[in-house]
Amino acid sequence: MAKVAPRTLSGFMELAPRDQMKMERMMQALRESYSLFGFTPLDTPVIESAEVLLAKGGGETEKQIYRFQKGDSDLALRFDLTVPLAKYVAAHYSELSFPFRRYQIGKVYRGERAQRGRFREFYQADIDVIGDGKLDILNEAEIPAVIYSTFTKLGIRKFKIKVNNRKILNGFYALNGMSEKAGEIMRTVDKLDKIGPHKVKQLLIDEVKMLPDKSENVLDFMAIQGDNAYVLSRLEDYRGMDPTFDQGLEELITVTKYLKDFGVPEENFAIDLTIARGLDYYTGTVYETEMTEHPEIGSVCSGGRYDNLAEYYTDKQLPGVGISIGLTRLFYVLNEQGLLSEELVTSPCDALVIPMTEEVGPAVAAATALRQGGVRTQLYGEKRKFKAKIGYADKIGVPFAVLLGEDEIAAGELSVKDMRSGEQKRMKSDEAAAYIRRNVEERNRTAIISEK
């Protein structure tokens, strides 16, 4: 028969089993962390009506979207989890209690040009808090605590949550008479990290057409950095000149004030006035998160406060605050850099039961007993030589092989072989279950990400 080559599309991640186990571990850490803060899981369709998904329309989105006809329906695959959330909240408004807090970890689709480390199908892991009409600043203050908890659970210790407030930026631009150029200025300032202040200043003068002293003002403002108290004190110098600025400053003070009560160490947090986040969408606090020893990865968790989640679907004012982790890309980069733990058990099972006799009943019963004792157990059923059986155990990386020969059966015991140390012990099945579980739990206490 003619064969079709079994290929996977480029830009679509498909992991080998042991890598997949690591990915599952990351997802589980996110689910646990998000749940701990009272976010409820949601699951929305991958396919939506194109009209609904593109209600906002325009821009890059429309070009990248997977859109197609089925019958006479105009359909599209979701390209993020925010638009489906907006639709969900608008559609289910009367069934929900506000503030409504949800997390969603799901695949989204963008037909970008394929290149290494860029994906067309990728997981986003989002949380959002949505208010009905209004939403207290305390929700914005809580986001760094969620990020801190999540990153810590993943095993990352060297990271910084960078926070700014769009009202501060907008107020600052207003009081310098630069409101109209605010967007352009922000995009230029965004290059500070890459090209430095000198070149940014030149761009502000040459391309944004600003007077030199005004561009100097911008750079001076962006250069304000230090610990929270210092940055806030420098911002106090601008107070009283623009109401938007003042409101932003108050918000930033509140966000900073409760850090300690939220359990976020100051070393993992920084006010950074250069953070703007591109989208017009954001109106208050904005967040980025950097792995401090891997700045080349960019922000691994970003988001902010917005005023109008679902304006394309409803007249209801639905302000919110949310953050998103690009999980597929994060996994890819961490894996590439060898930052995923090798200590965790990533084999399909914790114990492989190997029958050594013709009659396999006792081996079956042993596997059942181990499972009842909470051990992930595979029964090896193939009739092969011992060497092939133990070779399989080795290849799947199982922590323990459990051997059942005539001696063991006669004694009502199992031989439990630690595949790492090679050590082999005889014990009863309940002892074996406890011994294996203890050992595996110990190894699995390691976090999934292991920074060097």
Add this chain to the structure above:
Amino acid sequence: MAKVAPRTLSGFMELAPRDQMKMERMMQALRESYSLFGFTPLDTPVIESAEVLLAKGGGETEKQIYRFQKGDSDLALRFDLTVPLAKYVAAHYSELSFPFRRYQIGKVYRGERAQRGRFREFYQADIDVIGDGKLDILNEAEIPAVIYSTFTKLGIRKFKIKVNNRKILNGFYALNGMSEKAGEIMRTVDKLDKIGPHKVKQLLIDEVKMLPDKSENVLDFMAIQGDNAYVLSRLEDYRGMDPTFDQGLEELITVTKYLKDFGVPEENFAIDLTIARGLDYYTGTVYETEMTEHPEIGSVCSGGRYDNLAEYYTDKQLPGVGISIGLTRLFYVLNEQGLLSEELVTSPCDALVIPMTEEVGPAVAAATALRQGGVRTQLYGEKRKFKAKIGYADKIGVPFAVLLGEDEIAAGELSVKDMRSGEQKRMKSDEAAAYIRRNVEERNRTAIISEK
């Protein structure tokens, strides 16, 4: 601004938060049960090349599939998890260890005519064991144990795993000289439950064009039922006449023999000679699972043994055995019938911390302490009247409200209100965490499905 109606496509399930929590619970039970048997999780793309997905081609599949162009690529959404598995195993053959055991819980797409309880996007939850060249019968014998463990974990007690063997059927038809009509006969016999033996006999005579005595033979054979020992003894009468039949009988004996060692009670298991499963694909043991008090739901977990997983992609002979649960439909039906537990905690959090003072620092610290104590905690940050705050607690169905007024703050304590009983107690935050956790764990020990 003109609004777009925020609708969800028909045939696409989108659950309210508390129902979604129940769905998550079901998925978690499946993940745990499948993992316990040493199946490793896989995740394959939702989109595949149409050429790859339709390598087998033809039939209903092609009509129902979501297929579209993107650039010059001919793409399609997966319509099951078996074809992607075949592709995966063929593509990653050299990286895998055989037998390869994987589970996958993922969405699949079929553009069927939308009707109540039928879905166009739905979860399947599959396990498969794939051998390289051959695969021992012990793997087929293990499947009922996986089904038993899974259903028990879900909370279903009244169910029956029905097992047959295609070789027995094929052998039986061969020795009656009906091999050519086997497919038609099986499809007709499949109606036994619905229309009864008398009408089936008529159909066999009128439509399948069988002689009356031959159709009698078929019905006599299908009518063999009773406990395993009895059915097997009746099947012994046919031994020695057809080699395929004999092999099937040996396999069925093996599958039955280890039930007890696998921990499967006989009452949850039955040999049922009327089970055939439609697909030509199956070649050995076949499985269906019925909720005995809800036969109208049909089989909720089905599958079987096949000889050639990936013949469209590779010359390698890859026999396997697998089962599939149509999770979305199962959830839908159970929910409709009120069979999902109301005891489980389905609120976004276990504790809602409500600040009763202007200064919210102590409430923030209390929420942090509860989280550190493992309690899923939401901090209520909105500045509203007490009645609105406690009304919110009530509406989200949270088990505990934690109140922080001046008295509590002065005493360094929390007031913990049990929202069901109304009982309110003062305690320190670590006591509160332990108390809430204990109570919630107790409620969550209930299985997700609760049969009346």
